[in-house]
Amino acid sequence: GDSVTQMEGPVTLSEEAFLTINCTYTATGYPSLFWYVQYPGEGLQLLLKATKADDKGSNKGFEATYRKETTSFHLEKGSVQVSDSAVYFCALTARGGADGLTFGKGTHLIIQP
Amino acid sequence: EAGVTQSPTHLIKTRGQQATLRCSPISGHTSVYWYQQALGLGLQFLLWYDEGEERNRGNFPPRFSGRQFPNYSSELNVNALELEDSALYLCASRVGGLAKIGEQYFGPGTRLTVT
Numbered sequence: 001g002d003s004v005t006q007m008e009g010p011v012t013l014s015e016e017a018f019l020t021i022n023c024t025y026t027a028t029g030y031p032s033l034f035w036y037v038q039y040p041g042e043g044l045q046l047l048l049k050a051t052k053a054d055d056k057g058s059n060k061g062f063e064a065t066y067r068k069e070t071t072s073f074h075l076e077k078g079s080v081q082v083s084d085s086a087v088y089f090c091a092l093t094a095r096g097g098a099d100g101l102t103f104g105k106g107t108h109l110i111i112q113p
Numbered sequence: 114e115a116g117v118t119q120s121p122t123h124l125i126k127t128r129g130q131q132a133t134l135r136c137s138p139i140s141g142h143t144s145v146y147w148y149q150q151a152l153g154l155g156l157q158f159l160l161w162y163d164e165g166e167e168r169n170r171g172n173f174p175p176r177f178s179g180r181q182f183p184n185y186s187s188e189l190n191v192n193a194l195e196l197e198d199s200a201l202y203l204c205a206s207r208v209g210g211l212a213k214i215g216e217q218y219f220g221p222g223t224r225l226t227v228t
Contacts (some may be wrong), residue, residue, distance in 0.1 A: 006199075007124070032214060032215055032216075036219075039196065042218040042220050042221060043117075043203055043220050043221040044203065044219040046154075046216055046217075046219075046221070049216050055137065077192040089156065093215045093217075096215065097161070097207070097215035097217075098168065098169050099158060099161075099169060099171075100146050100158030100159075100161055100169075100171065100212075101146065101148075101156075101158065101205075101216075101217060102158070103155055104155075105155045106155065106156075
């Protein structure tokens, strides 16, 4: 079946550091890829998406590029802030959404001032 | 525009009882998904409803069931509650049918505690 693998952390960085959270996937066909963020005590918020190879999703300074050749969708941000502290989930959907979203385990990001 | 809403926020039940969780999707969305976020197990797909019908379910026993109403709101029922059903239950909605892009928008969740 489909699967998503991402580093679980916690990942601790200083404010203004460069962020990379790795995400790789296994899926049949051509999935759509997403990054969701979960702040403490809240539900999931869609951060960015990409629907085909070489697409770059971006939002709030975060970026991720759909790499079909390496089956990856790594999340990056050039300068993180304390407010970026949250849990980040990489996810995919295939088969038109019939199986829901398949999520990675989530990466807990802690940004220290 | 209102987002996905869920009720109640918290629910405490005793083992063996039944729990009912409710979800209202974003206006115009006809697909509703339910997910379980249990400690140590991550986010797992439970059920998918579209246009009033159950379209697919994840790897969960039949005591997890639900329905979708004509206004596209949805209800998740968990019968014969077990301690391991304690989790955050998230509802998500999107535009209906099979969709290539298919981004889903999530509600804040219902925290179910089984004692």
